[in-house]
Amino acid sequence: MAIALTLAVGLPGLAAAAASPQLSKLPLDVTPQLAHATALPVPAGWSAQPMRVTVVLHRTDSAGFTQYLQGVTDPSSPDYRHFLTPAQQAAAFGPSATAYGAVLADLQGYGLTLAQGSANRLTLTMAGTRAQAAAAFHVAIDPYEMDGREVYANPGAPSVDAAIAPYVADVSGLSDVAVPKASIQKAPADVPAATPMAIAQAYDFGALGSNGAGQKIGLMEFDNYYPTDVTQWLQVEALPTSLAGNVSEVNVDGGTSPSGGTGEGEVLLDIDTILGAAPGAQVVVYDAPQNTTFETMLQDMIAGGVTIISDSWYDCEDQVSPGEAQAISSIIASAAAAGISVFASAGDSGNVCNDGSLTGDIGGVPVPADSPYATAVGGTTLSVDASGNYTGECWWGSTGCPGDPAPSGAGGYGVSQYFSIPSWQKPFAPTQTQRSLPDVSADADPNTGIAICQADTGGCGQDIGGTSLAAPIWAAAMALLNQRYGAGSDLNAALYARASSGFHTPSSMLGSGNDFAQVGLGSPDLGTLSFAKPTSVQVQVSPLNVAEGGPATVSGVVYGGYPPNIPMAGETVDLTATAGSLASPSVTTASDGTFTSNFTAPSKPGVVTFTASVAGTSVTGTTPLTVTV
Numbered sequence: 001m002a003i004a005l006t007l008a009v010g011l012p013g014l015a016a017a018a019a020s021p022q023l024s025k026l027p028l029d030v031t032p033q034l035a036h037a038t039a040l041p042v043p044a045g046w047s048a049q050p051m052r053v054t055v056v057l058h059r060t061d062s063a064g065f066t067q068y069l070q071g072v073t074d075p076s077s078p079d080y081r082h083f084l085t086p087a088q089q090a091a092a093f094g095p096s097a098t099a100y101g102a103v104l105a106d107l108q109g110y111g112l113t114l115a116q117g118s119a120n121r122l123t124l125t126m127a128g129t130r131a132q133a134a135a136a137f138h139v140a141i142d143p144y145e146m147d148g149r150e151v152y153a154n155p156g157a158p159s160v161d162a163a164i165a166p167y168v169a170d171v172s173g174l175s176d177v178a179v180p181k182a183s184i185q186k187a188p189a190d191v192p193a194a195t196p197m198a199i200a201q202a203y204d205f206g207a208l209g210s211n212g213a214g215q216k217i218g219l220m221e222f223d224n225y226y227p228t229d230v231t232q233w234l235q236v237e238a239l240p241t242s243l244a245g246n247v248s249e250v251n252v253d254g255g256t257s258p259s260g261g262t263g264e265g266e267v268l269l270d271i272d273t274i275l276g277a278a279p280g281a282q283v284v285v286y287d288a289p290q291n292t293t294f295e296t297m298l299q300d301m302i303a304g305g306v307t308i309i310s311d312s313w314y315d316c317e318d319q320v321s322p323g324e325a326q327a328i329s330s331i332i333a334s335a336a337a338a339g340i341s342v343f344a345s346a347g348d349s350g351n352v353c354n355d356g357s358l359t360g361d362i363g364g365v366p367v368p369a370d371s372p373y374a375t376a377v378g379g380t381t382l383s384v385d386a387s388g389n390y391t392g393e394c395w396w397g398s399t400g401c402p403g404d405p406a407p408s409g410a411g412g413y414g415v416s417q418y419f420s421i422p423s424w425q426k427p428f429a430p431t432q433t434q435r436s437l438p439d440v441s442a443d444a445d446p447n448t449g450i451a452i453c454q455a456d457t458g459g460c461g462q463d464i465g466g467t468s469l470a471a472p473i474w475a476a477a478m479a480l481l482n483q484r485y486g487a488g489s490d491l492n493a494a495l496y497a498r499a500s501s502g503f504h505t506p507s508s509m510l511g512s513g514n515d516f517a518q519v520g521l522g523s524p525d526l527g528t529l530s531f532a533k534p535t536s537v538q539v540q541v542s543p544l545n546v547a548e549g550g551p552a553t554v555s556g557v558v559y560g561g562y563p564p565n566i567p568m569a570g571e572t573v574d575l576t577a578t579a580g581s582l583a584s585p586s587v588t589t590a591s592d593g594t595f596t597s598n599f600t601a602p603s604k605p606g607v608v609t610f611t612a613s614v615a616g617t618s619v620t621g622t623t624p625l626t627v628t629v
Contacts, residue, residue, distance in 0.1 A: 023138055024165030025157045028323030031177045033316075034153050037144035046143065047131035052115055052253065053173035054125045054293045055103060056327035058166070060094025068093070069337055073493050076616040081486070081533075083339035086120035086302055095121045099167040106164045110136035115253075118299050120334050125296050137171055144177075151177050170327035172293045178319035178367075179290050180222045182266035183312050183345035183471070185409045185446045187463035193451035194382075195237055196276025199443050199473060202382060202390040205277060205480055207527030212278030212479030218306035219270045219472070220297050221287045222313055223263030224249075224256050226455065233272050233453040236460050243275050252288035252300050260456045266312055268452045269464050270472045274310070276450075277476035280483070293324075294368055298331040302338060307482060309335065309342045310475035311374075312468035314366035316353035317417055325418045329371035336373050341482075341491045343474045344369035345467040346378045346438040347412025350397050365414040365437050372422045375491050376437040377471045378519055379411025379444025380509070390525075393504055395518045396445045398511030404447045411444055412467060413437055413518045424496040428516045439492055440503070441519040442470035477524045485531035494531065495521060502529025532560040534568050537621040539612040541599070545626045552599045552625060554582070554610050558589050567593025572615035579608050580627075586615075601627045 059065050068084075071077030084092065100121045104114060107124070111132040116125040126136075130152070134141045137158035144151050153175035160168045187193075200206070227244060234241045249255075258264045267285060274283050286301055294315075301309055317325060332342050347353060347366050369376035379396035383403040394401035397410025419435040429436045443449065449465025478491070499505075503522035506514045513519075539556035546552045554575060558568040571589045575582050575597055583598040595612075602608065608625045 022162035023159040024162050025159045026168065026171060026323055027157045028326070029154070029158050029171060029174070029321045030156065031153055031175050031321050032318045033146070033177055034144065034155065034175070037146040037151070037153070037177075040143040040145055040150065042143060047129060047134075049130045050127065051130050051133045051173065052125055052127050052291070053133050053171055054123055054295045055107070055168060056123050056170040056172070056295060056330060057095040057099060057103060057121065058169045059122075060096050060099070062093070065089070065093040065333070065337070069333060072337065084337050086118065086334065086338060089334060089337055090119065090121040095167060097121070100124070103164045103167050106161055107136050112136055116296060116299070119303055122331060122334060123295050123299050133174065137174065139174065141174055146177065151175070153177050169330065170323040172295060172324045172327060173291070176291055178315035180313040180315060182223075182263055182468055183314065183348050183412070183466045184262050184266045184269060184464060184468040185348050185466035187446040187449065187465065188408050193461070193463045194443075194448055195450055196273045196473070196476070197237070198384065198388050199382065199450070200277040200476070201388045202384050203442070203473070203477065203524045204390070204527035205477065208480045208484045210280070210480045210483040212281030212476065213483055215278070215281040215308060215479035215482050216284060216306045217274055217278070217281050217308045217310060217475050217479055218284050218286055218301040218304065219267070219274070220301065220309060220311040220313060221267045221270070221285055222256070222290045222292070223267050224258045224287045225264055225267040225271065225285070226258055229268055229453045229455055230271055230275070232455075232460060233268070234275070236453060237276065239276065239279070243279055246275065246279070246281065247271055247283045247285065249285045249287065250300065250304060252286055252297055253292045254289065255287050256289050258456070265452060265454050265457065265462070265464060266468055268454055269450070269468055270310060270312060272450065272452055273469060273472040274476050277473060278479040281476070281479040294328045295331050298328070298335065302331070302335050302340060307340060308475050308478050309340060310472045311342065311344045311368065312466075312471050314345055314347065314369060317365055317367055317370060318353075320367045322418050325367050325370060328368045329373060329419070332368060332371045332373040336491070341478050342374045343377050343471045343478070344374045345412070345471045346376045348379065348409045348444070348466045349412060350410035351414045365416050366412065369437055370416040370419055370435060372419055372435055372492065375474065375495065376439045376520070377467055377474050378413055378438030378441040379409075379467045379470050380441045380519060380523055381407065381445040382443035382448045382523075390504070393509050393523055394511040395441070395509065395513040398513045401511035404445050407445060407447070409446070409466065411438070411441060411518065422492070424493045428496070428499070436517060438520040440474060440495065440521050440523070442473040442523050444470040474524065477526055480526065481529070481531050485533075498529060502526075532566045532568060534558050534560045534571055534614040534617050534619045537573065537612050537614055537619050539610060539621040539623045541610060541623055541625045545628055546601045547628055548601060548603050548605060550601045552601060553596060554599050555594065555596045556612055556621065557593045558595070558614055558619075559593065569593060574613045574615055576611045577608050579606065601625070605629050
């Protein structure tokens with residue numbers, strides 16, 4: 001308490017805070033791992049150090065937003081595929097402009113200034129000194145030593161003034177215990193490297209006939225890169241150097257410079273993977289200092305109009321407060337409502353997070369992959385034949401895997417302590433009560449990974465893997481799926497609904513550890529993973545004229561996709577006739593999208609109208625039949 005008082009001396013908001021004891025705590029905003037830290041003396045100049053904090057607001061109509069988000073992926077809902085921009089989300093579900101303005105004014109009263117607002121009004125990023133932040137949130141911000149690193153953190157729960165308490169969900173940035181780490185692994189020795197193009201071939205990307213054109217993939221990075229490394233990689237792989245023009249950069253919180261280390265390699269791995277596997281997509285590198293919050297990064301990417309987000313950086317749950325994890329998830333939900341898919345790395349150490357915490361303990365899974373609105377990507381070891389065709393796969397970390405009998409890492413997996421199991425995941429983990437990670441997997445073993453060019457660590461030919469490779473593989477796959485089918489939004493519900501096809505499933509994999517818990521639904525098989533939705537139904541009757549009581553055949557075909565020219569198999573079509581009798585009033589389309597039902601004409605002449613309705617959609621078609629005497 002003495003430290004808090006020292007930090008607050010001379011602050012503009014101190015008098016208001018002292019005069020108004022009406023405060024409301026944010027009890028979920030204490031980092032669990034702080035229990036293992038050692039307090040340090042407060043050094044001179046501590047209170048004057050600059051800080052940025054991100055305040056996340058509650059939606060005014062949270063239940064309505066959740067209902068909308070469920071409907072946007074449900075073909076039977078009027079909200080189906082009616083995505084909302086961030087501003088439209090705020091108008092429909094809040095936070096309100098009144099709430100946003102009240103929080104801003106309150107924090108400005110403590111000397112903090114607005115560094116970044118948000119169109120969806122979910123976040124305000126405020127800048128100021130450490131003392132001003134401590135006063136605004138009525139909490140000490142103290143120095144600690146943890147694992148050989150000096151950090152700062154709030155030892156108690158922050159509070160906000162009672163007047164704005166109904167609006168505030170979370171504040172992040174009061175601690176730097178969590179420093180994002182990249183899910184990147186180098187091969188222990190030189191091995192024959194794959195390429196993103198080869199991995200794409202193995203996963204049958206070519207079956208879609210698309211290249212990601214029209215898609216904008218945002219890469220979340222806490223490091224940077226040199227464009228010359230990308231150009232050199234394109235030359236080595238005999239790809240057009242003009243593809244480098246697909247890459248652009250957005251500096252968040254002032255951006256950052258290439259570190260010369262693994263973080264820089266992470267950025268290059270992400271870029272190279274997208275350029276090789278989805279060469280038609282635009283790639284935007286969002287780079288920021290490591291003290292930038294995930295909330296700020298995500299908000300910038302959503303506002304920037306990306307269609308897909310790939311994130312290979314993470315913290316562990318025990319490094320992040322429950323309130324912050326939920327706040328990050330709230331922003332990812334906003335991305336889903338805007339039609340943006342988010343892929344996040346599940347880690348490279350099996351059921352151990354990057355700080356050594358085990359699954360089952362708080363911290364065993366990564367943030368933000370733990371969000372139910374993010375698609376958590378685990379790791380496999382991929383095997384191909386001499387022609388590059390898929391021959392098999394194992395969970396990366398498996399014993400007895402033909403592709404890598406002695407793996408140096410393991411695809412991340414585990415159970416979240418912060419999020420309960422979503423309804424779409426429950427059938428796959430019936431005994432679980434909490435969210436399971438990963439949702440899907442892809443090649444991550446560095447011994448079957450790709451080679452990058454990074455001049456400041458030795459040039460080209462550096463073999464790299466990790467779920468840092470798997471996440472952009474899935475982002476590239478989504479770019480092709482979006483282009484072909486117009487998929488997107490709350491992707492997990494859609495993926496789990498297609499679990500019976502579209503994947504190299506756990507049961508098809510080799511070695512140990514090949515189950516849902518460790519690889520999720522499996523790796524992509526894009527030739528069979530269809531996101532096409534019915535868009536039209538053509539119906540006809542033969543013959544066009546029939547005698548009273550005579551037979552006829554009603555037939556048709558259901559089409560879907562983007563563009564809408566894909567025959568849709570397995571769709572239920574409900575048939576009705578204004579008179580007469582249908583032998584099969586409900587039929588299922590065959591592999592070529594066709595359906596057929598026999599019909600017996602009524603016993604009096606006239607015109608019979610047939611209507612074909614695709615179940616669960618508003619797609620209908622009609623055709624007439626003339627009944628003659």
